[in-house]
Amino acid sequence: MAHKVDIHVGKRIRQRRWLTGMTQQRLAEMVGIKFQQIQKYETGANRVSASRLWDIADALEVPVAFFFEGLKEDGAAPSDNSVPDDLLSDKEAMDLVRSYYAMPENQRRRLFELARVLSDVA
Numbered sequence: 001m002a003h004k005v006d007i008h009v010g011k012r013i014r015q016r017r018w019l020t021g022m023t024q025q026r027l028a029e030m031v032g033i034k035f036q037q038i039q040k041y042e043t044g045a046n047r048v049s050a051s052r053l054w055d056i057a058d059a060l061e062v063p064v065a066f067f068f069e070g071l072k073e074d075g076a077a078p079s080d081n082s083v084p085d086d087l088l089s090d091k092e093a094m095d096l097v098r099s100y101y102a103m104p105e106n107q108r109r110r111l112f113e114l115a116r117v118l119s120d121v122a
Contacts, residue, residue, distance in 0.1 A: 005071065007044030009053070012067040014042040016060045018094055019101070030059040 017027050017038075024042075028035040031052065040046035041056075048056065057064045100108060 002044035003047070005068075006047050008071055009048060009067045010042045010044040012069070013038075013048075013056060013060070015094070016062055016066065017042075019098055020060060021098070022060070027056070027059055031055045 017024070024035040024038040028038045031038075032055070033052075037046065041048050041052075053064055053067060057066065100111065103111065
């Protein structure tokens with residue numbers, strides 16, 4: 001059974017890779033491994049070594065700490081009742097985030113404000 005930290009790190013790898021529009025194949029090539037290994041990392045089936053995580057962080061242009069953001073001291077994922085636990089695996093939510101960051105900053109601010117107003121009304 002996969003450890004919850006390995007699952008969290010794998011989800012963060014998948015999230016960042018997906019947000020940048022990178023395929024598993026491309027990430028694997030950049031890191032020097034087979035894409036099947038990336039699949040195993042992303043599901044938490046295989047644990048990522050420190051040096052491999054360093055290489056993945058470099059390829060995805062994030063600090064290594066990015067992969068651990070959101071973990072509690074006990075290694076548990078955060079529990080925010082307003083956001084589903086499986087948000088990172090929700091393709092629609094990830095499409096929305098990618099589209100959001102593809103917009104110019106002034107449009108993002110306006111959309112963000114609209115979303116805040118609409119959520120306050122709900």
